[in-house]
Amino acid sequence: MSRPQPLSGFPELLPRQRIVEQQVVDHLRRAFELHGFANLQTRAVEPMDQLLRKGETSKEVYVLRRLQADARDTSDAELGLHFDLTVPFARYVLENAGKLNFPFRRYQIQPVWRGERPQGGRYREFWQADIDIVDQGELPAHYEAEVALVVADALKDLPIPKVRMHVNNRKLSQGFYQGLGIADTEEALRIIDKLDKIGPDATAKLLVDGVDATPEQAEACLQLAAISSEDTSFVARIRALGVSDPLLEEGLTELAAVVDAVATAAPGFVVADMKIARGLDYYTGTVYEVFIEGEEHLGSVCSGGRYDRLASDGKNAYPGVGLSIGVSRLLVPLLQAGRLDATREVPTCVLVALANEEDRPAATALAQRLRARGIPTQLSPSAAKFGKQIKFADKRGIPFVLFTTDEGTQMKDIRSGDQLTVDVDTWNPPAEDLHPRIITE
Amino acid sequence: MSRPQPLSGFPELLPRQRIVEQQVVDHLRRAFELHGFANLQTRAVEPMDQLLRKGETSKEVYVLRRLQADARDTSDAELGLHFDLTVPFARYVLENAGKLNFPFRRYQIQPVWRGERPQGGRYREFWQADIDIVDQGELPAHYEAEVALVVADALKDLPIPKVRMHVNNRKLSQGFYQGLGIADTEEALRIIDKLDKIGPDATAKLLVDGVDATPEQAEACLQLAAISSEDTSFVARIRALGVSDPLLEEGLTELAAVVDAVATAAPGFVVADMKIARGLDYYTGTVYEVFIEGEEHLGSVCSGGRYDRLASDGKNAYPGVGLSIGVSRLLVPLLQAGRLDATREVPTCVLVALANEEDRPAATALAQRLRARGIPTQLSPSAAKFGKQIKFADKRGIPFVLFTTDEGTQMKDIRSGDQLTVDVDTWNPPAEDLHPRIITE
Known part of the structure; x- marks a missing residue:
């Protein structure tokens, strides 16, 4: 075809x-x-x-x-x-x-x-x-x-x-x-x-x-x-x-x-x-x-x-x-x-990154906790290198990437590079980042 | 036809x-x-x-x-x-x-x-x-x-x-x-x-x-x-x-x-x-x-x-x-x-009643103040008898009727008959009345 x-x-x-x-x-x-x-x-x-x-x-x-x-x-x-x-x-x-x-x-x-x-x-x-x-x-x-x-x-x-x-x-x-x-x-x-x-x-x-x-x-x-x-x-x-x-x-x-x-x-x-x-x-x-x-x-x-x-x-x-x-x-x-x-091409506000594929069920549960509070969230397609996962978010305009380190759950704003240890049950994005917005030329 | x-x-x-x-x-x-x-x-x-x-x-x-x-x-x-x-x-x-x-x-x-x-x-x-x-x-x-x-x-x-x-x-x-x-x-x-x-x-x-x-x-x-x-x-x-x-x-x-x-x-x-x-x-x-x-x-x-x-x-x-x-x-x-x-057949939460047709421009402005705060509002089709205007709301399931008397602006809950003097810029309906809701048999 x-x-x-x-x-x-x-x-x-x-x-x-x-x-x-x-x-x-x-x-x-x-x-x-x-x-x-x-x-x-x-x-x-x-x-x-x-x-x-x-x-x-x-x-x-x-x-x-x-x-x-x-x-x-x-x-x-x-x-x-x-x-x-x-x-x-x-x-x-x-x-x-x-x-x-x-x-x-x-x-x-x-x-x-x-x-x-x-x-x-x-x-x-x-x-x-x-x-x-x-x-x-x-x-x-x-x-x-x-x-x-x-x-x-x-x-x-x-x-x-x-x-x-x-x-x-x-x-x-x-x-x-x-x-x-x-x-x-x-x-x-x-x-x-x-x-x-x-x-x-x-x-x-x-x-x-x-x-x-x-x-x-x-x-x-x-x-x-x-x-x-x-x-x-x-x-x-x-x-x-x-x-x-x-x-x-x-x-x-x-x-x-x-x-x-x-x-x-x-x-x-x-x-x-x-x-x-x-x-x-x-x-x-x-x-x-x-x-x-x-x-x-x-x-x-x-x-x-x-x-x-x-x-x-x-x-x-x-x-x-x-x-x-x-x-x-x-x-x-x-x-x-x-x-x-539009400010981005997907509704997604947060991408949950994966350190390895075995983490997918835990990451699925984590994502669901963000969704329960109205934050559009999706998972990485694969546990690729972290840089590749960031690029996945960047290409779509997804502003935040969530990942887990020894210091706990980290939220990275991929535009500024700022990274914070967060509690997924209380963290909120800035209001203007929650959903895509219309931009005029 | x-x-x-x-x-x-x-x-x-x-x-x-x-x-x-x-x-x-x-x-x-x-x-x-x-x-x-x-x-x-x-x-x-x-x-x-x-x-x-x-x-x-x-x-x-x-x-x-x-x-x-x-x-x-x-x-x-x-x-x-x-x-x-x-x-x-x-x-x-x-x-x-x-x-x-x-x-x-x-x-x-x-x-x-x-x-x-x-x-x-x-x-x-x-x-x-x-x-x-x-x-x-x-x-x-x-x-x-x-x-x-x-x-x-x-x-x-x-x-x-x-x-x-x-x-x-x-x-x-x-x-x-x-x-x-x-x-x-x-x-x-x-x-x-x-x-x-x-x-x-x-x-x-x-x-x-x-x-x-x-x-x-x-x-x-x-x-x-x-x-x-x-x-x-x-x-x-x-x-x-x-x-x-x-x-x-x-x-x-x-x-x-x-x-x-x-x-x-x-x-x-x-x-x-x-x-x-x-x-x-x-x-x-x-x-x-x-x-x-x-x-x-x-x-x-x-x-x-x-x-x-x-x-x-x-x-x-x-x-x-x-x-x-x-x-x-x-x-x-x-x-x-x-x-x-559905609890009602219209999005309307408030009907603005009219004492006479000359009040329509003022009532239009009043309705717009409620809408500016997200409250769906419409005007009476005519300055009919008050009872007829209440009936208009009742037939559609509109819960509140707003009207003006010598004592000021009155909000009537037509289900209970309760009537209050209200400030249209601060009054809010109960959350469950703001929009129609789904009811199951």
């Missing part, structure tokens, strides 16, 4: 990179739980008819087939891998509605799959960390601010570049287009979504060609898209454009409330940005995109919105609002560029 | 069940890290030629197809979902050999997929928690005892029924069959693997029919399979059967060493059991199966073995030994039977 090659679009991490990712995910989990979100995991697969119901993304589904499936065997519904965590969650809510308490808040950290062409920053398998709040019947608007604040809190102390949340409201944009006299407001929204990629001139042309806008209407759409503010001043600037429509008013009120609440509780985190549209077509109100400041061209590292019509069982609607952090999208480039690293 | 139905073979958990599973997985992770195992995650997919190389299980692969794949597009290798975590790990080791330090120890907790017919205790998607130690060239035998001890440690304090590890060695069995004069020892092993399912008479018949055993040879195979012991006394009992073979001797020595080391460090955990064979054909020495005591008929909840020939790049071999805990197999039946539950 020759050496296998990586699969394009399926990033995998080395152990020390994975330690960074794991600690980031732990941090997110802790933040979500501090805000009362319960964890869920849904299966990787959904029936194809579910996956094909909504949005552009559904075209990129991976379809499954059992290798042993019998051609005559039609008992299995056709299954595909989920392409996000929102569609499976909406299905889970419908399936289990009778057993859940609403409003229901959950977080979910799982991989998703998209069968698209791999390219810079795009993966075929990647991890997302989602939070959502779903209610039965009506979803109070204050949750639109709350999920933004949870994400602000979760991203706050991570070793990542500064990020900022751009927020808009689809009612605002579509109401504005409607007030202008554009009929196909959904298509207009899809065209505006391309603005950052194709520029204003091409966007204006698309609006004229695609939704029969007059050049003046197209220009007004671009004027709207150019408006942004860190406070609610966007409202007056939009009103100054002279368009009026009831849906626009609704959107203005909702967006102002979100921006006001988020700016108050997390100053500097949010910006109202009228060019945010979002590709997925299940959003019905507030939409969010989080960018690394100064690197907006890399695309959003977190996004989401409010969806009022994703889940309904005929009797009840289950409107929701949520945000999805692109864990792989955020971390893989930083890890691959070496901008994030 | 009507209510979706569960997919057979793809178990999903309710929030309070997931809290149990999450805490069990956290416990396993902590145990593995205390023993110096670093975490890895491999992609869900492998090229089909990799997946079809080894073992019975490979027949149950789920094959993937991109919905948008072009029939003329042959650039993508055919991919399938992994059916275990050992094959992907062996591939990862080969692919990254130059960047890893050997012996390399890792744990991996991920779902695996098998496209088999779902039936009692069998799933199409299920979670496994694997540990493995892989070396370059030669793998020291002491790791065969070590991985068993790590699993003993990891399973020790879990809220599960008592388990016991049954261990055998393929060299021992195959050497014995060889010494008897049976040529196809691998097939003989596969037949013995069925003993518990089909009984001794049918097994003897299969041996006569399948590997040309004489009735006497078949009887000797059954005599071997009947031997078990909690210490190394199995050695003398096997010798008493009067078969001699160099491979048998090797197996006896290796198995005696494992049983001796494990029985010393974890008394009562291990039993040498000559009928253990294991279905996967990549094992070459020690094999393990862990059963719930008294419920061996449910099948093993953890299994593994030593594999000397799974990974090789022509220049180097990468022999390994590992064990895989069937997280879903162990927990899903206990959860579905209600034998394990």
